[in-house]
Amino acid sequence: MKNHHRSLKLGLLIIIGLSLGIMGHLTRASADTYVKEASMTPKTYVRASSAGAMYTLKISSSTVSFSKKPHYLKNYPSTTWEATKKLYEKKANGATYLYYYVTNKSGSVSGWIWHKYLKAGATYATLYGYAKDELGKPYSYGGNGPSSFDCSGLTKYVYAKAADKTLPRTAQSQYDTYTHVSSSKLEKGDLAFFGGSTSSITHVGIYIGDGMMLDAQNYGVISEAIHVSWWHVVGYAWPETLVQ
Numbered sequence: 001m002k003n004h005h006r007s008l009k010l011g012l013l014i015i016i017g018l019s020l021g022i023m024g025h026l027t028r029a030s031a032d033t034y035v036k037e038a039s040m041t042p043k044t045y046v047r048a049s050s051a052g053a054m055y056t057l058k059i060s061s062s063t064v065s066f067s068k069k070p071h072y073l074k075n076y077p078s079t080t081w082e083a084t085k086k087l088y089e090k091k092a093n094g095a096t097y098l099y100y101y102v103t104n105k106s107g108s109v110s111g112w113i114w115h116k117y118l119k120a121g122a123t124y125a126t127l128y129g130y131a132k133d134e135l136g137k138p139y140s141y142g143g144n145g146p147s148s149f150d151c152s153g154l155t156k157y158v159y160a161k162a163a164d165k166t167l168p169r170t171a172q173s174q175y176d177t178y179t180h181v182s183s184s185k186l187e188k189g190d191l192a193f194f195g196g197s198t199s200s201i202t203h204v205g206i207y208i209g210d211g212m213m214l215d216a217q218n219y220g221v222i223s224e225a226i227h228v229s230w231w232h233v234v235g236y237a238w239p240e241t242l243v244q
């Protein structure tokens with residue numbers, strides 16, 4: 001009887017061992033991935049979910065492994081991310097996932113992140129950061145930066161740097177291109193336009209809150225009030241959805 005029990009136990013152990021071996025093989029197979037990595041036109045994103053995390057990936061010719069999570073989106077509520085590479089990960093079960101390689105605008109934080117954790121856009125904090133860096137720069141007609149600016153050259157430069165967005169060159173064309181907003185719905189980062197009429201726009205500035213704007217005028221790049229005697233406000237426009 002003891003020998004019979006011993007044989008049963010041995011048989012069960014063999015079956016369990018075989019099962020674990022098969023499961024282990026399946027686990028390893030499902031972890032195998034096939035990779036397609038490519039560069040992409042730089043595009044800005046903000047977090048769509050605070051639950052997301054970035055990964056450090058080890059990529060070979062045909063596989064990818066997720067080694068660690070160096071950064072978590074919950075710690076970056078006001079950050080604009082710039083994606084420069086994309087990676088398609090195809091698992092052995094056929095599921096395909098898209099990841100972006102992103103870097104914050106200062107270049108201090110980077111990593112791979114699942115694209116569903118991001119949404120297209122930029123933050124006002126990033127836009128304002130680029131704009132205030134230009135304070136004190138001299139005015140020059142036709143100036144596109146970075147050493148000097150005219151009014152529309154400044155707005156074009158700041159939006160390109162902060163949001164990878166190409167604005168038209170002149171104040172009039174910027175006004176004509178983007179959706180107009182009323183003063184009651186004005187948000188920081190929107191553009192304020194000035195001139196004789198809607199068809200005669202002569203100046204543009206970036207609204208920074210509390211009735212103030214940052215603009216390039218004869219005294220250089222300064223911050224000043226929108227409603228003053230030397231400017232006639234014509235209207236406002238919204239070139240980009242910014243996270244406030």
